[in-house]
Amino acid sequence: MTVELAAAEVGRDFIRDIVQADLNSHKHSQVVTRFPPEPNGYLHIGHAKSIALNFGIAQEFSGRCHLRFDDTNPTREEQEYIDSIQADVRWLGYDWGTDLFYASDYFERLYGWAEDLIRAGHAYVDDQSQDQIRASRGTLTEPGKNSPFRERSVDENLDLFRRMKAGEFPNGARVLRAKIDMSSGNINLRDPVLYRILHATHPRTGDTWSIYPSYDYAHGQSDAIEGITHSICTLEFEDHRPLYEWLLDKLPVPSKPRQYEFARLNLTYTLLSKRVLTELVRGGHVAGWDDPRMPTIAGLKRRGVPPAAIREFVKRIGVAKANSVVDVGMLEFSIREVLNKSALRRMAVLRPLKVLIENYPEGQVEEIEAVNHPDDPSAGTRKIKFGRELYIERDDFMENPPKKFFRLSPGNEVRLRYAYFITCREVVKNAAGEVIELRCTYDPATKGGNAPDGRKVKATMHWLSASHSVPAEIRLYNQLFVKPAPDAANFAADLNPQSLEILTDARIEPAIAEVNSSDVMQFERQGYFVRDPDSTPERPVFNRTIGLRDTFAKEVGGKS
Ligand code: ATP
Ligand code: MG
Numbered sequence: 001m002t003v004e005l006a007a008a009e010v011g012r013d014f015i016r017d018i019v020q021a022d023l024n025s026h027k028h029s030q031v032v033t034r035f036p037p038e039p040n041g042y043l044h045i046g047h048a049k050s051i052a053l054n055f056g057i058a059q060e061f062s063g064r065c066h067l068r069f070d071d072t073n074p075t076r077e078e079q080e081y082i083d084s085i086q087a088d089v090r091w092l093g094y095d096w097g098t099d100l101f102y103a104s105d106y107f108e109r110l111y112g113w114a115e116d117l118i119r120a121g122h123a124y125v126d127d128q129s130q131d132q133i134r135a136s137r138g139t140l141t142e143p144g145k146n147s148p149f150r151e152r153s154v155d156e157n158l159d160l161f162r163r164m165k166a167g168e169f170p171n172g173a174r175v176l177r178a179k180i181d182m183s184s185g186n187i188n189l190r191d192p193v194l195y196r197i198l199h200a201t202h203p204r205t206g207d208t209w210s211i212y213p214s215y216d217y218a219h220g221q222s223d224a225i226e227g228i229t230h231s232i233c234t235l236e237f238e239d240h241r242p243l244y245e246w247l248l249d250k251l252p253v254p255s256k257p258r259q260y261e262f263a264r265l266n267l268t269y270t271l272l273s274k275r276v277l278t279e280l281v282r283g284g285h286v287a288g289w290d291d292p293r294m295p296t297i298a299g300l301k302r303r304g305v306p307p308a309a310i311r312e313f314v315k316r317i318g319v320a321k322a323n324s325v326v327d328v329g330m331l332e333f334s335i336r337e338v339l340n341k342s343a344l345r346r347m348a349v350l351r352p353l354k355v356l357i358e359n360y361p362e363g364q365v366e367e368i369e370a371v372n373h374p375d376d377p378s379a380g381t382r383k384i385k386f387g388r389e390l391y392i393e394r395d396d397f398m399e400n401p402p403k404k405f406f407r408l409s410p411g412n413e414v415r416l417r418y419a420y421f422i423t424c425r426e427v428v429k430n431a432a433g434e435v436i437e438l439r440c441t442y443d444p445a446t447k448g449g450n451a452p453d454g455r456k457v458k459a460t461m462h463w464l465s466a467s468h469s470v471p472a473e474i475r476l477y478n479q480l481f482v483k484p485a486p487d488a489a490n491f492a493a494d495l496n497p498q499s500l501e502i503l504t505d506a507r508i509e510p511a512i513a514e515v516n517s518s519d520v521m522q523f524e525r526q527g528y529f530v531r532d533p534d535s536t537p538e539r540p541v542f543n544r545t546i547g548l549r550d551t552f553a554k555e556v557g558g559k560s
């Protein structure tokens with residue numbers, strides 16, 4: 001995989017320009033697109049690009065976008081995938097209305113057209129094995145060889161094809177091939193396979209069929225049946241376009257769609273091949289299709305990524321005609337941008353260290369007012385309890401700090417957000433020499449977080465009351481792969497062993513625990529978090545959607 005720059009966008013993008021021109025010239029009165037997933041896995045962020053393009057064009061030009069399941073391979077397809085794909089497209093914010101179709105809806109019609117091809121001398125039944133067919137295909141530099149069965153009579157072909165359909169022959173015994181040109185410079189035109197024998201139960205047609213159409217045969221004809229005007233697909237299909245057009249030309253189809261190709265989405269540190277994603281799930285490398293480390297729509301959703309961030313990302317990367325690899329940082333940027341606006345601020349201590357405020361009266365509890373969103377006063381405030389025993393973040397203390405460390409250390413004074421200035425007086429350790437508690441004092445005159453004498457502190461830290469906070473489990477995620485361009489052929493070697501970190505004794509504000517929804521919150525100084533469905537009433541679990549952009553933005557209250 002090479003990293004190149006995306007081709008410059010011309011106008012909005014070249015596909016929208018084509019659609020606009022076709023509407024202007026009255027070639028079409030309405031644009032009709034389709035999103036054609038094969039239900040053999042969950043959708044991923046690459047599909048989101050295709051979805052946003054197809055549904056987006058239909059929306060912008062007042063057309064229609066069909067959701068069509070390309071269900072031509074019953075050995076790999078499952079109802080679970082059909083259901084998840086529909087849920088994910090809807091979650092992304094798109095709607096196919098009543099235009100839900102399946103290639104299997106057209107099996108009868110496709111079969112009839114295949115007989116038409118045979119009758120016209122454009123297709124024949126080949127008895128060669130798959131290996132023989134492959135071996136006689138030729139190469140980019142050498143022409144292929146005609147099959148010994150290529151000159152069968154129409155009657156013999158029809159008879160054999162009908163018997164294939166009737167289930168008389170075992171899998172792989174015969175195929176139906178288009179009769180085009182074994183010496184074509186385009187290998188896709190060297191008598192491509194149109195039908196294969198497959199004794200398999202189909203999720204929708206059951207055991208009705210013993211033969212199934214190939215992608216190439218089913219796809220264009222399905223487009224034509226549905227009146228698709230612009231059949232948009234990824235660049236790997238560019239070389240299939242002559243076959244797409246050959247079939248439309250030879251068959252009595254009701255419309256003539258045109259195929260256009262765009263560059264698929266590739267992302268650094270990510271693999272977007274369904275084969276790899278399936279193996280990640282089946283091999284137990286992740287917890288499932290919706291594991292928050294997966295680039296699937298379901299994984300992104302569980303991780304807390306808002307659909308608006310995915311739409312924004314897709315808009316930002318644009319649509320080009322040259323393959324490229326997009327920096328995963330672009331996706332993260334879009335996620336932060338959306339969440340920064342919407343997420344309410346809360347305090348959570350991920351790795352707690354106990355702090356005892358020696359001069360704070362025992363048994364006293366104060367309510368401290370905290371703002372819910374610094375840029376949105378309408379989000380209001382909430383009350384947080386402050387007491388003698390607190391938790392701070394373990395990372396916010398160093399016993400022997402280097403020069404630039406401004407947070408808590410022996411003798412140093414810091415601000416506890418919204419509350420008071422505190423100074424560290426004493427470090428308590430266990431037998432193993434680990435710091436287990438800090439003894440601090442507070443300055444009662446600094447209530448609200450400002451000193452009347454104008455003295456400054458260099459750090460503001462988040463905190464929680466020990467007895468008023470709630471325990472929680474927090475899951476932190478890193479890239480699933482360690483390399484910017486993981487090797488799809490040997491992906492297991494490139495997996496990041498540190499892609500998941502589970503913190504089991506985090507503390508959260510009660511206001512976080514009360515949120516029983518999919519709302520993403522910002523835990524101050526730690527990033528954006530969302531409740532995971534693994535939560536129980538006793539033990540809430542949170543996923544970190546993403547960290548804050550700037551790890552040096554430690555001092556909250558300043559500019560973020
Ligand atoms: P496979 O890896 O099995 O070929 P696929 O990812 O192509 O699967 P499909 O279900 O055939 O899966 O994809 C549906 C549509 O999504 C197709 O039109 C395809 O071109 C598009 N698509 C798939 N992957 C990407 C991607 N990475 N970027 C943009 N579009 C994609
Ligand atoms: Mg595909």
